[in-house]
Amino acid sequence: MKEVPLTRNKTALIDDDMYAYLTQWKWLYLEPRPGGSGYAARAVYHPITKRQKFIMMQNIVLPPPEGLRIDHIDLDSLNNQKDNLRICTRRDNSRNKRMPKRPKTISRFKGVYPSANGKWVAVISFTDDQGKHSSHLGTFTEDMQAARAYDAAALAIFGEFARLNLPG
Numbered sequence: 249m250k251e252v253p254l255t256r257n258k259t260a261l262i263d264d265d266m267y268a269y270l271t272q273w274k275w276l277y278l279e280p281r282p283g284g285s286g287y288a289a290r291a292v293y294h295p296i297t298k299r300q301k302f303i304m305m306q307n308i309v310l311p312p313p314e315g316l317r318i319d320h321i322d323l324d325s326l327n328n329q330k331d332n333l334r335i336c337t338r339r340d341n342s343r344n345k346r347m348p349k350r351p352k353t354i355s356r357f358k359g360v361y362p363s364a365n366g367k368w369v370a371v372i373s374f375t376d377d378q379g380k381h382s383s384h385l386g387t388f389t390e391d392m393q394a395a396r397a398y399d400a401a402a403l404a405i406f407g408e409f410a411r412l413n414l415p416g
Contacts, residue, residue, distance in 0.1 A: 249329060252288065252305075260288035260305055260326045275305065285325045306333055317341055319409070336409065339375060343409040355391050357413040359398035363387060370394035372401045 250267045251259040254277040262270055273290045280286040288305035306318040306325075310333045319336040320327060323344070336344075355361055355368065363369045370385035385401055388394040395413040402410035 254288050254326075258286065258288075258326065260328050261324075262305075262309065262328050263330055266309055266330075270305065270308065276302075278302065280325075285323070287325045288328060309333060310335065319344055334408075340406075340409045343374070343406045344411050355394075357391060357395040357398065358411065359385075359402070360391055360394040360413070368394040370397040370401075372398055372405065374405055 249261055250264055252262055252267070252270055252275055253259055254275045256277040258277040260275065275288050275290055278287045278289050289302040290305070291300050292303055293300050304318075305328050306320070309328045309330060310318055312318050312335050316335050316337060319334050319341045321332050321334060321344070324332070359370055359372050361369050361371065368388045368391045370388065371382060372385060373380070373382040375381070383401065385397040386394070388397065392414075399410070399412045399414055402412060
């Protein structure tokens with residue numbers, strides 16, 4: 249593993265065999281969207297339109313086929329080692345994401361919510377070819393039970409792209 253320097257004192261991780269090839273360009277750290285992490289990219293200017301576009305490092309390390317994208321398995325968008333990247337659809341990529349930040353009064357687990365009666369509700373939401381779906385998975389006395397129910401449903405629906413509450 250080697251590090252490629254980026255702007256803003258950031259670095260990207262890559263495999264040794266990609267180092268010489270990738271360091272021929274200057275790499276930028278693209279600021280993240282709120283709640284996300286930044287990416288390594290290089291700027292390319294179109295000579296006719298004079299517009300700038302960005303080429304993402306992950307797409308050079310593992311070029312995705314047309315219409316697909318690259319997913320960072322460990323959610324670290326600066327870890328561009330081949331074993332951390334996989335080709336996926338946009339839908340699969342959206343399934344492998346962190347739990348959004350929430351107020352402390354809400355559960356620490358993805359898909360788990362407190363109910364009015366002091367119990368915990370497990371819910372999973374997803375989109376498929378038929379549209380958006382939300383399934384009530386049950387009501388539980390402990391949040392850990394609800395988290396396990398969410399994890400079982402996420403594995404069944406999302407497969408390898410499931411972001412589990414209790415991995416392992």
